[in-house]
Amino acid sequence: MVGGPVLTAAQMRAAEQAAFDAGVDDYGLMETAGAAAAAIIWRAGHRRDTLILCGPGNNGGDGYVIARILRDHGVPVRVAALGESRTPSGQRARAAWAGPVEDMMTAAPATQLVDALFGTGLARGLDEGVAARLCALAGAAVLTHAVDLPSGVETDSGAILSAVPQFGTCIALGAYKPAHLLHPAAGVVARLMLADIGIATPGTVRRLAAPKLAAPDAGAHKYSRGLVAVVGGAMPGAAALAAGAAAHAGAGMVRLHAAAGQAIPHAIVSQAADDLTDPRIRALLVGPGLGRDAQAAQRLARALAAGHPTVLDADALMLLAGAIERIPAGAILTPHEGEFQRLFGDLPGSKIDRALAAARKSGAVVVYKGADSVIAAPDGRAAVARGASPWLSTAGTGDVLAGLCAGRLAVTGDPFRAAGEAVWLHGEAARRAGAAFVADDLLGALPAAIAARL
Ligand SMILES: NC(=O)C1=CN([C@@H]2O[C@H](COP(=O)(O)OP(=O)(O)OC[C@H]3O[C@@H](n4cnc5c(N)ncnc54)[C@H](OP(=O)(O)O)[C@@H]3O)[C@@H](O)[C@H]2O)[C@@H](O)CC1
Ligand SMILES: Nc1ncnc2c1ncn2[C@@H]1O[C@H](COP(=O)(O)OP(=O)(O)O)[C@@H](O)[C@H]1O
Numbered sequence: 289m290v291g292g293p294v295l296t297a298a299q300m301r302a303a304e305q306a307a308f309d310a311g312v313d314d315y316g317l318m319e320t321a322g323a324a325a326a327a328i329i330w331r332a333g334h335r336r337d338t339l340i341l342c343g344p345g346n347n348g349g350d351g352y353v354i355a356r357i358l359r360d361h362g363v364p365v366r367v368a369a370l371g372e373s374r375t376p377s378g379q380r381a382r383a384a385w386a387g388p389v390e391d392m393m394t395a396a397p398a399t400q401l402v403d404a405l406f407g408t409g410l411a412r413g414l415d416e417g418v419a420a421r422l423c424a425l426a427g428a429a430v431l432t433h434a435v436d437l438p439s440g441v442e443t444d445s446g447a448i449l450s451a452v453p454q455f456g457t458c459i460a461l462g463a464y465k466p467a468h469l470l471h472p473a474a475g476v477v478a479r480l481m482l483a484d485i486g487i488a489t490p491g492t493v494r495r496l497a498a499p500k501l502a503a504p505d506a507g508a509h510k511y512s513r514g515l516v517a518v519v520g521g522a523m524p525g526a527a528a529l530a531a532g533a534a535a536h537a538g539a540g541m542v543r544l545h546a547a548a549g550q551a552i553p554h555a556i557v558s559q560a561a562d563d564l565t566d567p568r569i570r571a572l573l574v575g576p577g578l579g580r581d582a583q584a585a586q587r588l589a590r591a592l593a594a595g596h597p598t599v600l601d602a603d604a605l606m607l608l609a610g611a612i613e614r615i616p617a618g619a620i621l622t623p624h625e626g627e628f629q630r631l632f633g634d635l636p637g638s639k640i641d642r643a644l645a646a647a648r649k650s651g652a653v654v655v656y657k658g659a660d661s662v663i664a665a666p667d668g669r670a671a672v673a674r675g676a677s678p679w680l681s682t683a684g685t686g687d688v689l690a691g692l693c694a695g696r697l698a699v700t701g702d703p704f705r706a707a708g709e710a711v712w713l714h715g716e717a718a719r720r721a722g723a724a725f726v727a728d729d730l731l732g733a734l735p736a737a738i739a740a741r742l
């Protein structure tokens with residue numbers, strides 16, 4: 289379920305320094321990075337006429353290396369710079385480029401544009417005129433590639449510091465950076481590629497990858513596969529959606545503790561009483577449709593007292609605001625932005641930093657939802673999902689996610705893994721559901737999403 293590493297600019301510099309300390313040659317690393325990027329650009333563009341924009345730092349240095357390699361492949365390449373190269377490797381790469389260097393502000397557009405202006409060293413937004421020129425040249429191109437990062441996005445936060453065009457491809461060098469996955473920056477790149485540059489990039493934050501799931505074995509029975517209890521409340525539809533999702537997530541049995549009369553899948557056992565003492569319960573979900581009145585608070589208290597592995601969502605999170613010490617260790621929390629703020633307040637740093645801090649504070653696995661969902665564990669692991677369908681922004685999809693978390697928790701017994709699998713399945717079900725779906729449609733898309741990962 290974990291994909292490539294996600295490193296901040298400082299962590300990337302440390303990884304680079306460790307490689308240098310181990311004897312890797314500074315300029316050799318730039319050659320490796322440039323060659324990896326050039327191979328990707330060559331596959332995409334072949335002999336299309338190409339304009340490469342080179343900045344003053346090492347990102348620009350990569351650009352000169354790419355230019356030289358593509359020209360050796362017979363690509364008609366022009367290079368346009370934004371100022372002189374200021375780093376030793378950048379200067380060396382520029383010297384090794386035998387062709388002319390135009391001024392970026394006056395260079396004519398090309399069919400293919402490569403942005404090697406700034407990468408992890410971007411310290412502030414581009415000057416307005418430079419950003420406008422970058423946008424114009426990208427707008428005039430058919431194929432656009434950003435080397436390491438789109439110039440104008442803040443590496444660690446994913447903020448956009450100056451006008452940035454849409455890029456067809458971004459080639460992350462050595463590791464993903466938060467800006468590749470976090471919005472708004474993630475939204476300016478259609479296709480994200482990770483290029484191996486041969487250095488170790490250790491870290492506990494990874495991109496969320498497709499999980500490997502297991503089918504039940506021949507000896508399986510409904511209780512061995514996992515019993516999920518869902519505690520409903522004031523709005524029974526939400527709990528019913530969550531229960532349906534838990535059942536489709538692979539749990540052997542789902543009990544919905546809610547008022548009778550609600551339309552639920554026939555496979556789900558409806559039980560009015562809140563008897564949560566069954567020791568076979570492997571995951572208990574409380575929150576979707578719970579309500580926030582005294583009765584809801586009481587149901588939440590009973591659920592927490594039952595001592596099962598727990599998933600807390602929606603109203604349960606609101607009821608626990610100001611009382612995070614009541615959150616059981618090892619629980620999964622699934623807050624959206626508003627619920628996150630209520631629970632944890634204004635935490636500093638990127639969305640990844642905030643999710644990790646929240647997980648540490650609460651002792652729970654936190655699924656900080658949104659177009660860029662971050663799953664963080666108290667021990668410092670995090671997985672960041674990219675590219676969730678914006679059609680998920682419809683009522684009830686959060687209930688489905690909470691049910692998926694409970695279902696996968698019952699199956700795996702591992703909150704971090706369960707949350708990652710749930711977020712991935714949720715995104716995949718949305719992709720399969722297509723456009724203008726409603727939350728209920730996600731349930732129908734789940735079996736195929738799961739089958740694809742067996
Ligand atoms: N780490 C690795 O493993 C590897 C890294 N590699 C590559 O190196 C890249 C990082 O290189 P980098 O550190 O030289 O930074 P980079 O982004 O080129 O720009 C810094 C320069 O821009 C300037 N500047 C900043 N903002 C500005 C602005 N708005 N407008 C104008 N100027 C501005 C800033 O000067 P300042 O004015 O801030 O002093 C400085 O001169 C990385 O993304 C990757 O592509 C690979 O080659 C090999 C493996
Ligand atoms: N713009 C978006 N792009 C991708 N995913 C989104 C977007 N907006 C919301 N989502 C996802 O949809 C779900 C919505 O959950 P939530 O806000 O709790 O909704 P509800 O309470 O109505 O079920 C979350 O999984 C979230 O990550």
Ligand SMILES: [K+]
Binds near residue numbers: 403406435436438439
């Ligand atoms: K760039």
